[in-house]
């Protein structure tokens with residue numbers, strides 16, 4: 001069953017067309033991994049889904065309704081986003097970073113918010129660090145707080161924009177493992193990543209973007225073994241050399 005639809009999406013910055021007619025559907029429970037060269041429009045595509053960036057023409061529908069027909073705050077609750085550089089409030093503890101949205105957006109009482117935030121931190125294996133400030137956490141731990149914060153909104157879909165790219169290599173595994181658990185729980189996920197181990201083991205489908213166009217889409221095993229386009233094959237071989245095909 002379709003949850004998210006991109007319908008002929010065009011987006012430009014000034015003269016530069018960044019998304020040039022993107023159309024595809026994401027099923028509920030699917031893990032869609034978006035790959036493509038730098039500047040191909042991957043981040044922009046994600047940012048359009050929760051209206052951090054507006055599209056020029058076309059439409060994006062969530063659960064059959066245009067994202068432009070929805071209340072913006074409600075949309076941001078339904079669409080969780082995890083950023084490369086965590087975007088945590090540095091003056092708040094891990095727990096406070098998670099309770100903030102629960103109180104302000106979901107209207108939870110203080111006690112309810114703390115209880116729910118503790119559940120979310122436990123889900124990402126960080127309950128013991130609840131009282132730590134971001135500066136006291138490793139990059140992997142910070143990113144897991146970012147995931148817990150997004151999960152606290154009880155989203156219908158989670159967007160991950162290169163969630164492991166800012167991490168030291170030894171910290172990538174703990175974040176990938178949390179993402180894999182979410183996939184196993186049936187969370188719908190749209191993931192921009194270079195982690196080919198994750199793509200091979202967990203993606204329902206890979207989507208290859210180049211220069212704002214959707215070049216090729218398919219199950220990871222087919223795209224890795226028998227891509228229709230030479231560009232896809234060459235790109236995946238290079239990513240695998242750089243970021244490993246090893247399942248972490």
Ligand SMILES: Nc1ncnc2c1ncn2[C@@H]1O[C@H](COP(=O)(O)OP(=O)(O)OP(=O)(O)O)[C@@H](O)[C@H]1O
Pocket residue numbers: 013018036037038039040041042043044045
């Ligand atoms: N706020 C902005 N203003 C102007 N141009 C932008 C803006 N954000 C992105 N761009 C341009 O849009 C194009 C696509 O950027 P985008 O970040 O979506 O690509 P990407 O595939 O995610 O790249 P990367 O892998 O390097 O993050 C790039 O040429 C970029 O310079």
